[in-house]
Amino acid sequence: MTTTRTTRLRRPLIAGTTAIAAIAAVTVTAGFAATASDSAKAAAAGPDLRLIAASSSITLTSWKEDPGVYLDLGTYLTAEGTPLELKVTRKSYRDPVTITQTVYEGGKARAKALPNGTVKDFSGLPGFAEITVTDKAGKQVLRRAESFCPNNASGRVRPDAPATSKYPESCPTNPFTLGSVWGVEKGWAANTYAGSYTRPVELAAGTYTAKVSVAKKYRDLFGIANRPATVKVTVQERSFEDGRGAAARTAGSGEHAGHGAAHPAPSAAGAAHAGHGPGHAPTPAQAAAAVTSGAGPSYNVGHGPLKAAPPALPWALKKQQTARSARVGDTEGQTDGSRKAPALGPLAKRPAGKPSVPNVPKPDLRSLPAYGITISDGGEDVPGKDYLAFSANVWNAGPAQLVVDGFRSPGKATMDAYQYFYDAKGKQVGYTPTGTMEWDPRPGHMHWHFTDFASYRLLKADKKETVRSGKEAFCLANTDAVDYTVKNANWHPFNTDLATACGQENSISVREVLDVGSGDTYTQDLPGQSFDITSLPNGTYYIQVLANPENRLKETSTANNSALRKVVLGGKPGKRTVTVPAHELVNAN
Template sequence: MNKRMSSRSRLTAVGLAGVMALGLSAAQLTGASAAEDAAAPAAAPESDLKIMGPKNVDAYAYPGENFAFLDSARYLAAPELGYEFATQRTSYGATPVMTVTTVDGKQRGKTVTVPQELVDGMNGLKDGLRVKIVNSQGKVLFDDKRTLCTGGYDTQRVAPTGPGEPSYPTWCGGDWFTRSVVFGIDQGWAANLDAFVDLNGVKIGHKLTMTTAITKPVAQFLGIPEDQRVLKQKVTVRNACTSYEWGCEGMAGEPREGFSTVGADVAELMQDVSPETAAMGGIQDPGVAERTPNLFLVDELEAEADAKASREPGTNGAAPKVAAPKADTLPDLVAEPAWSVGAERQGGKDRLTFNAHEWNAGPAPLVVEGFRRPNSAVMDAYQFFYEEGEQVASAKTGTMKFHAAPGHNHWHFLDFAQYDLVKTNGDLVTSSGKQSWCLVPTNAVDMLAEGAVWRPESIGLDSACGGKEATWMRETLPVGWGDTYSQYQTEAFDLTGVPNGTYKIRITVNPNGNLHEVTADNNVSHRKVILGGKPGARTVKVPKIDGVDTELYAEMAFEADTARAAVGTTTSSTTLSHDH
């Protein structure tokens, strides 16, 4: 749910003056003398950073539509020096602090703190990018500032310097539990800038001009010269149906194919559903007749299957093949407090919904592999231990079972976490209807942790949840990463018969102790919730944690994601919570 909640307030005159006076000079970043720093002018000396891209690009519209979308190639390049940005905070409610360091080969320059006026939380440089589009008559169609993030999948090499492969994460941002994030541009590389735009009042054949710029306060801090901070591109609006190989035929598809809701009564499907569930395509009443299944609106089927799935714990673990794994080969599994808590009415029952998050603080990855028993839908699970990237030991750690629900059809590990609603004294009230998962690194939590992996997709230990015919599979959590689970519908807590009052959501990672890890001291978290209302209309209040209202954040993020979905933006989110 990478929720980008950037403030749009402009810098004050005092703040701007401070930024200009600080100026991220080459001397500061490369560790030059104090005398040289003092001699630097108010505006930073020129750096080699520059914005670049083709002069002519295309936007796309569908026939008869008065609407177009474009995401042209726009890059911030660093031919001679790499630039690394790191943001961290000491607690949930602490103000994030960002630093920037230059990198020349294996030599790191001096680290400089970014002025707070330019920091947009964990998301990047506040209002650092401006996109403006005008038509052939000079009318402004779009003019927007957005947070500057140099993370992106489409990185390009621009000079024969620096590393052979990009090293920084492909995203920016974080949620309330994020401890640190890193983004940057490798030496000799260019980062794709997030400048996706949707345009109304535009048709096929229209000619436009788009200007993308690093805003002046950020450019002055980074030392980007005036003639290198602005990119102007000519835009031609093309026919989307003739511009792509597959054309427009069959793009709607059938609802059961998961392409669209054509043929499904969406209004009926989405009746009386909570905003949180609606955001995930949840269905209020699984008893609605004559509806057409759809992969985006099939959660009621998944919920029914989850309710029937086995919740028995996996088989007992075993000692590793070595006497005891070294501490630096073990993960450290951490349970964060529940968040995005809410109440919903589903299937004739009141339920308490929530998000749960568990992550690996390191120093080593969690690697669990399953080996299928002959003629069985069960796998024996083993934990593997790695030292300097090499497998050094293993231990039997539980069981995996195949989960055949729509939208799942993959293997679940039975020994990772447990979710309970308890009284304030710890007595059990009820448990979640979901107690098995396919582990996937969805959330970056601490990219500055020892052994943290910045690009888990490139380390060769990808999670693969496996299909029906699989005989082997691997599930992993790299260091610094976690997995967020959205518990709603039958996976949420059933509140039938639960009186109003104060309770706690208890999240336990490694509940059976089968997984070998550094410590179990941080395996359990609690989040206070106060239930109210009456049957059919239950309410829930969630006190702040460390001064942070995570529920307000969730509401804002939901609204932002809904707005982005409405215009089809491709901006990725930090939290990719899933129900797997």
């Protein structure tokens, strides 16, 4: 895989959420309610899974300035009797991805291995939904298959179902994910729409009939009845110039009950702020998919996993986002204009007494190989200047959280940082000083950074250092679900919102947490963070990601803190190239 010089590194990060409206009514009227015998049968093995449509008709919009529609047809997979629970893992990057299903026999859960090759990555069940679209004359105009992530946008189908789903949101997209848990809670339904993983289709304005089926191999695997869902589709063409564009869509998405105060619909300016600026991977200019039924869009940021059905931006807002993409990022109390999240609270005062490191579970920081590697000019229009930009992730394999508080003395520009330790009951039983935190005032940051969390180095072919990144201070946040199958993994980490995870300029104290199973990705695409390769000869190099470089943090093991990714530099000054070979079985960048 070879890439050439680009102006700035951009990786797709748009994320959104949806809520389900009127699924329960559809379930009953369609005659899909599970019977007592069905539930008893499901309890003895796997769940009773059924495909339903939330509505018999739906309207999709194609924008004149950006033709194409996303096939969010409002079809869902319901689970009754027991949840649908799948665990997807790989032992190492030398091993293939495998999948097991949790089934129940005699009230006891056991893991049932599914056939080899069922999945190849962690993005969902490939080819699960088969979609055909016919026009008014009955002529087939489209046939396609889409993956299904059981962690897609979901909701209850009956009032006595569990109030919340225990399963994570979305399926991981990080190429170096190690373990994931997918599930549809009992009495819930998950949208079959592939969202960020799909592409728009060209359909002229008019009426169509869409038929959605579950592929035969999955019907056989999970015992799903062959009952396709049929939906009447109306495609309408609009233009932003007709006055019904962004304003109409924004107003409509903000009217859904239950999300008004907590998740206000983004304004034209807010919708453009859909990601992080320098330091965390920024959002691309293009939108990902159409708004689904339910709540207005909200976003997660950083380099986190993509959710099921991100909202599309009207053409005019895409243009605004393109123009502003270099300066979007964190602002005080928010990330992208769509929602606010409370910060984790530190202790009321700095710890007292003698520091101690007790014999209790500790975090285990591990580095993933670098990815998203490309040649960049670092944002500076200087002919002949070349930088090697990349993304890097450090994650926590547990079994304990990494918890660090920073405390600021009056008038000081830095905070003193302390790491805390907890017993099995969650009681704090020790602490130790662990460096400092510093305020970063640059656009796209504007929060407190914990120093010496990780270090990035470019090594020569003999693995001796040749260039070091200046980035060694971080705002910790749970941006990526790296392995949710490890002991004590938290499937619903709290501080995924970077803007409020790391305090404000006038903060007197800050708490930063890296939860078990989650990692924090930073993209190094600015001078001082990326590697200056202008004067380096062509040849083989290694990007080293090193966690806890000064060993200030106390952890389970430091033997797994380093990860290397091989790269091969080529080209000429001002037109450098980089080739990124596969890392064992992971052929992705």
